[in-house]
Amino acid sequence: HQSASSCHCISGGAFPSGAFLPATPTTQTASMAALTAADAAFEATGNFSDCHSKVEFFLSASGLKKMDTFSNSDAFCVVYINGIEIGRTEVVYDSQTPRFTTQFQIDYFFEEKQDVLIVCYDEDKKGSADLRHHELQGEIRCSMAELMCADGTSVTKQITKRGRDGNHGSLTLHAEEMQMCSEHVSFQISGKKLVNKDGMFGRSDPFFTIKRSREDGSWIPVYKSVHIMNNLSPTWPGDMVSVQQLANGDMHRPLRIEVWDYESDGKHDAMGMVETSLAEMVECPQLAVFETKKGGKKKAAGHLKVIQANVFKQHTFLDYIRGGAANNAWELNMVVGIDFTGSNGNPAQPGTLHYCNLQGGGGAPPNPYEQTIMGLASVLEQYDSDQQLPCYGFGARGPDRKVSHCFPLNGNPQNPYVNGVQGVMDAYHTALTQWGLSGPTNFAQIIGAAASMSTRHVQQGKKVYTILLIITDGAITDMQATKNAIVAAANLPLSLLIVGVGNEQFEAMTELDGDEGQGLHNSQGVKTPRDIVQFVRFNDFATAAPGRLAKEALHELPGQMLKYFKDHQINPPPVQAYAAPADGGGGGGAAAQVIEVSAEEAAMGALGAQVLQAHIA
Numbered sequence: 001h002q003s004a005s006s007c008h009c010i011s012g013g014a015f016p017s018g019a020f021l022p023a024t025p026t027t028q029t030a031s032m033a034a035l036t037a038a039d040a041a042f043e044a045t046g047n048f049s050d051c052h053s054k055v056e057f058f059l060s061a062s063g064l065k066k067m068d069t070f071s072n073s074d075a076f077c078v079v080y081i082n083g084i085e086i087g088r089t090e091v092v093y094d095s096q097t098p099r100f101t102t103q104f105q106i107d108y109f110f111e112e113k114q115d116v117l118i119v120c121y122d123e124d125k126k127g128s129a130d131l132r133h134h135e136l137q138g139e140i141r142c143s144m145a146e147l148m149c150a151d152g153t154s155v156t157k158q159i160t161k162r163g164r165d166g167n168h169g170s171l172t173l174h175a176e177e178m179q180m181c182s183e184h185v186s187f188q189i190s191g192k193k194l195v196n197k198d199g200m201f202g203r204s205d206p207f208f209t210i211k212r213s214r215e216d217g218s219w220i221p222v223y224k225s226v227h228i229m230n231n232l233s234p235t236w237p238g239d240m241v242s243v244q245q246l247a248n249g250d251m252h253r254p255l256r257i258e259v260w261d262y263e264s265d266g267k268h269d270a271m272g273m274v275e276t277s278l279a280e281m282v283e284c285p286q287l288a289v290f291e292t293k294k295g296g297k298k299k300a301a302g303h304l305k306v307i308q309a310n311v312f313k314q315h316t317f318l319d320y321i322r323g324g325a326a327n328n329a330w331e332l333n334m335v336v337g338i339d340f341t342g343s344n345g346n347p348a349q350p351g352t353l354h355y356c357n358l359q360g361g362g363g364a365p366p367n368p369y370e371q372t373i374m375g376l377a378s379v380l381e382q383y384d385s386d387q388q389l390p391c392y393g394f395g396a397r398g399p400d401r402k403v404s405h406c407f408p409l410n411g412n413p414q415n416p417y418v419n420g421v422q423g424v425m426d427a428y429h430t431a432l433t434q435w436g437l438s439g440p441t442n443f444a445q446i447i448g449a450a451a452s453m454s455t456r457h458v459q460q461g462k463k464v465y466t467i468l469l470i471i472t473d474g475a476i477t478d479m480q481a482t483k484n485a486i487v488a489a490a491n492l493p494l495s496l497l498i499v500g501v502g503n504e505q506f507e508a509m510t511e512l513d514g515d516e517g518q519g520l521h522n523s524q525g526v527k528t529p530r531d532i533v534q535f536v537r538f539n540d541f542a543t544a545a546p547g548r549l550a551k552e553a554l555h556e557l558p559g560q561m562l563k564y565f566k567d568h569q570i571n572p573p574p575v576q577a578y579a580a581p582a583d584g585g586g587g588g589g590a591a592a593q594v595i596e597v598s599a600e601e602a603a604m605g606a607l608g609a610q611v612l613q614a615h616i617a
Contacts, residue, residue: 054105054106054107054108054177054178055105055106055107055108055144055148055175055176055177055178056103056104056105056106056175056176056178057103057104057106057147057173057174057175057176058099058100058101058102058103058104058173058174058220058221059077059079059089059100059102059118059171059172059173059174060097060098060099060100060171060172060174061075061077061096061097061098061099061120061159061169061170061171061172062096062097062169062170062172063096063097063167063169063170064095064096064097064098064120064137064159064168064169065137065138065166065167065168065169066096067122067135067137068122071094071265072094072095072096072265072266073094073095073096073098073122073137074091074092074093074094074122074123075091075092075095075098075120075121075122075123075137076088076089076090076091076092076100076120076121076123076134077089077100077118077119077120077121077171078118078119078121078131079104079116079117079118080116080117080118080119081106081114081115081116081117081144082113082114082115083115083117083540084540084552086104086106087102087104088102089102090102091123092266093266094264094265094266094267095266096169099221100221101209101221101222101223101224103222103245105178106144108144108148113143113145114143114144114145115141115142115143115144116141116142116143116144116147116173117139117140117141118139118140118141118171118173119136119138119139120136120137120138120139120159120171121134121135121136121137122134122135122136122137129510129511136161136162137159137161137168137169138159138160138161138168138169139159139160139161140157140158140159140160140170140171141157142155142157142173147173147175148175152214152215152216152218153174153175153176154172154173154174154175154216154218155172155173156170156171156172156173157170157171157172158170159171174214174218174220176214176215176220176248178244178248178249182313182314182315182316183242183243183244183249183311183312183313183314184240184241184242184243184311184312184313184314185240185241185242185243185246185278185309185310185311185312186238186239186240186308186309186310186312187238187239187240187281187306187307187308187309187310188235188236188237188238188239188306188307188308188309189208189225189236189257189304189305189306189307190233190234190235190236190304190305190307191206191208191232191233191234191235191236191259191289191302191303191304191305192233192302192303192304192305193232193233193302193303194206194232194233194234194259194271194272194289194301194302195232195271195272195291195301195302196232197261197269197271198261202230203230203231203232204230204231204232204261204262204269204271205227205228205229205230205231205261205262206227206228206231206232206234206259206260206261206262206271207224207225207226207227207228207236207259207260207262207268208224208225208236208257208258208259208260208304209221209223209224209225209257209258209260210222210223210224210246210255210256210257210258211255211256211258212246212247212248212253212254212255212256213253213254213255213256219256222245222246223239223241223245223246225237225239227262232302235307238307238308242314243278243311246278247277247278251277251278251279251282251311252277252278252279253277253278254275254276254277255275255276255277255278255281256273256274256275256276257273257274257275257276257287257304258270258272258273259271259272259273259289259301259304270291271289271291271301271302272289272290272291272301272302273289273290273291273292274287274288274289274290274304278309278311281306281309282306282309282310282311284306285305285306285307285309286303286304286305286306287303287304287305287306288300288303289301289302289303289304314562315562315565315571315572316558316562317558317561317562319572320561320562320565320572320573321383322572327573328463328573329463329572329573330463330464330465330561330572331383331384331385331463331464331465332380332383332384332464332465332466332467333384333389333453333457333464333465333466333467334376334377334380334381334384334389334466334467334468334469335389335390335391335392335449335450335453335466335467335468335469336373336377336389336390336391336392336409336424336469336471337391337392337393337394337406337446337450337468337469337470337471338369338391338392338393338394338409338428338431338471339393339394339395339441339470339471339472339473339474340354340393340394340395340396340431340435340437340438341394341395341396341437341438341439341440341441341472341473341474342395342437342438342439343439343441343473343474343502344437344473344502346437347432347437350364352367353367353368353369353473353501353502354367354369354432354437355367356370356429356432358429368471368501368502368538368542369428369471369501370425370428371538371549372469372471372499372501372538372549373421373424373425373428373469373471374421374425375547375549375550376469376497376499376549376550376553376554377389377420377421377424377469378421378550379550379554380467380554381420381421387419387420388417388418388419389417389418389419389420389423389424390408390416390417390418390453391408391409391410391416391417391418391423391424391427391428392406392407392408392409392416392446392449393407393409393431393435394406394407394441394442394443394445394446395437395438395439395440395441395442396431396435396436396437396438397435397436397437397438398434398435398436399434403438403439405442405444405445405446406445406446406448406449407435409424409427409428409430409431410427410430411430411431411434439477440477440478441472441474441475441476441477442476442477442478442481442482443470443472443476443478443481443482443485444478444481444482444484444485446468446470447468447482447485447486447489447496448485450466450468450489450494450496451485451488451489451492451494453466454466454489454492454493454494455492457493458492458493464493465493465494465495465561465564466492466493466494466495467494467495467496467497467557468494468495468496468497469497469499470496470497470498470499471498471499471501472498472499472500472501473500473501473502473504474502474504475504475506475507475508476508476509476512479508480523482512483512483520483521483522483523484522484523486512486520486528486532486533487520487521487522487526487527487528488522489532490528490529490530490531490532491529493561493564494532495532495533495534495557495560495561496532496533496534497533497534497535497536497553497554497557498512498513498533498534498535498536499535499536499537499538499549499553500535500536500537500538501538501539502538502539503539506535506537509535510535512533512535513531513533513534513535519531520533529567530560530563530564530567531556531560531563532560534553534554534555534556534557534560536549536552536553540552
């Protein structure tokens with residue numbers, strides 16, 4: 001498996017290497033220059049950098065201060081990069097030295113300053129995503145550059161609370177460059193005659209953890225099973241995880257399976273362990289478990305049996321869209337929804353959210369709505385063969401003085417489609433002159449319109465995945481109706497991107513996003529089968545490099561699509577290449593032969609064609 005990195009830390013600095021360094025300057029310089037030119041489009045959208053690495057890191061804590069008089073801490077951490085929350089760990093109960101299994105995968109850019117803030121909390125209100133419901137333990141700060149250039153790519157810092165040092169414990173970040181692979185492993189493990197830790201009148205409640213080794217010899221937890229009550233020969237439920245998560249893409253990476261006796265106070269008792277690897281788990285289903293006694297002596301502690309362990313290639317996003325319509329691949333259809341509520345301010349007044357500088361020249365820059373449309377639509381239209389984009393507004397008062405929560409920007413209810421990004425911009429500008437800003441902010445109708453389009457595509461057998469982009473400045477006033485619409489739409493090939501503009505806090509949008517908490521439920525209590533919502537704040541990226549807003553808004557989309565394809569058992573189209581006739585392709589030659597090729601071969605061929613075309617141009 002090849003590394004995703006092209007940037008490595010050397011003597012405290014970072015230098016580009018790999019694909020952008022020609023192996024032989026005399027023969028590779030031209031093609032490398034062409035490759036750089038061909039990849040300029042990726043850089044413009046924020047999806048590629050010649051000093052970009054994919055990095056994952058884990059967290060552990062030590063010596064946390066007890067926040068409760070009669071119990072240990074129930075700790076969890078919130079991770080921020082440049083002030084933007086990227087995720088939270090699980091809660092580790094009743095422990096002052098928690099080792100969190102949650103992995104954080106981020107893009108490391110050498111050319112950018114990336115400040116890391118880790119805030120630790122003691123959980124007070126179980127299950128609440130509102131941080132105000134929990135007690136602050138403290139925080140640490142560092143930079144990605146400091147972490148990546150640290151010895152062993154691990155940084156330990158003392159926790160401070162509200163800027164003050166004290167006996168708050170420490171937090172450690174363990175980072176590792178990701179080795180990208182698309183392989184997954186499905187596995188199930190059982191135990192046999194495990195040792196009992198609950199005395200003569202009880203039986204242990206075993207669970208197991210899997211740790212993987214790091215380059216410095218330490219071990220990082222990457223997986224935890226459920227516990228089975230009162231059973232010394234348990235069969236744990238099967239599971240599926242990526243090879244990257246378990247072993248960073250390396251089938252022979254040493255793994256340590258530790259078996260524990262579950263205790264509700266978090267003070268679990270060790271029942272034994274075994275060191276193995278994914279390769280060994282696939283080939284050798286029986287693993288002997290040992291306890292380590294005083295003096296280092298090992299004692300037999302039962303066996304683990306790998307009931308099944310199958311490694312397989314997971315389909316990727318690229319597998320479904322490769323080749324476009326000509327290859328019967330899936331296409332993306334973007335639907336645009338724009339907030340026309342009065343809280344945006346008078347569009348004729350400079351500085352308001354809808355103010356447009358239509359004269360060009362040295363006037364005002366594009367407003368947040370225009371910037372979002374140009375940034376996201378310019379990316380997504382590349383995957384739509386006809387580039388016809390339906391556009392709607394909501395929360396406006398029409399010429400008949402009635403408020404509409406879903407009206408076509410081009411004024412044509414029978415055909416709301418416009419041509420490309422410029423068509424969206426023109427329709428938006430025209431609508432601002434014909435519709436008056438009003439309210440309230442309702443999403444349900446426009447989600448329903450997008451869902452109806454997606455339903456028609458499914459009924460017609462079209463391979464179209466619909467992406468509804470809603471740009472809004474305010475809080476939702478039809479929250480439950482919106483939740484109902486999202487839960488219903490989650491069964492369709494559809495995703496919802498919400499970009500919040502202006503200075504609102506957008507708490508409701510965070511709730512819809514579903515990355516925290518227990519997921520969305522409709523009014524009947526039915527849970528959404530998959531997360532289809534991604535929310536970002538425009539202001540978080542207002543001063544960022546070009547394309548970063550689109551990158552953040554779109555980064556969950558491939559996973560959402562793959563979840564839909566998996567749930568509905570939809571396979572990608574076969575990859576095909578067309579061989580030219582042996583006589584050179586003359587008019588009377590034989591018909592081209594269709595040849596099945598692997599995805600890797602097709603990708604290499606596409607890259608070669610890209611380099612060649614850029615070089616010719």
